[in-house]
Structure formats: C-alpha cells, structure tokens
Amino acid sequence: xxxxxxxxxxxxxxxxxxxxxxxxxxxxxxxxxxxxxxxxxxxxxxxxxxxxxxxxxxxxxxxxxxxxxxxxxxxxxxxxxxxxxxxxxxxxxxxxxx
Numbered sequence: 001x002x003x004x005x006x007x008x009x010x011x012x013x014x015x016x017x018x019x020x021x022x023x024x025x026x027x028x029x030x031x032x033x034x035x036x037x038x039x040x041x042x043x044x045x046x047x048x049x050x051x052x053x054x055x056x057x058x059x060x061x062x063x064x065x066x067x068x069x070x071x072x073x074x075x076x077x078x079x080x081x082x083x084x085x086x087x088x089x090x091x092x093x094x095x096x097x098x
Contacts, residue, residue, distance in 0.1 A: 001009075024032070060074070073081075
C-alpha cells in the first residue's frame with residue numbers, strides 16, 4: 001500500500017471521503033438560475049454613471065492619500081489584482097444549465 005492509498009483508506013474509515021455529487025433536476029436548476037440572476041434583468045447603467053460622476057476626483061499624488069504608505073490604486077494595480085482573483089470561487093450556483 002502506497003501513501004496515497006493509505007490516506008484514501010483513512011478518509012474512508014473516518015467518513016471524510018468526498019461524497020458523490022447529487023445531480024440537480026433541470027427544473028430546480030432553472031429556479032436556481034432565476035434566483036442567482038435576478039439582478040441581471042434590470043439595467044442600472046444610468047444610476048451607476050450618476051453615482052460614479054458624483055464621486056470626487058482623486059489626485060494620486062495627494063499627500064493625504066500617500067500618508068501612512070497608502071496610495072491610490074492605478075489601473076495597472078487594479079488589473080493585476082483582478083487577474084489574481086479566482087473565478088472558480090465566485091458566489092452563486094455552479095454548473096447549472098441556462
């Protein structure tokens with residue numbers, strides 16, 4: 001018995017072995033999609049633009065922003081941070097038919 005088999009046996013004996021996934025019936029999957037996508041039905045583009053335009057412009061060289069090691073996020077920093085995000089950990093239903 002190799003190490004992998006030993007750990008598999010330990011998982012089985014302790015009851016922590018992964019359980020097979022239960023398939024979701026199509027109707028229940030459809031209802032879950034409706035629930036998780038309920039905000040996609042409305043267009044909030046204008047509201048978002050009004051909110052965004054109401055925000056004050058920040059100067060990246062403003063001493064108040066630089067105090068304490070803080071700095072304004074640049075577009076490159078945001079892109080780098082976004083590329084590091086794990087998309088498989090997003091909220092909502094997974095692997096459901098549309």
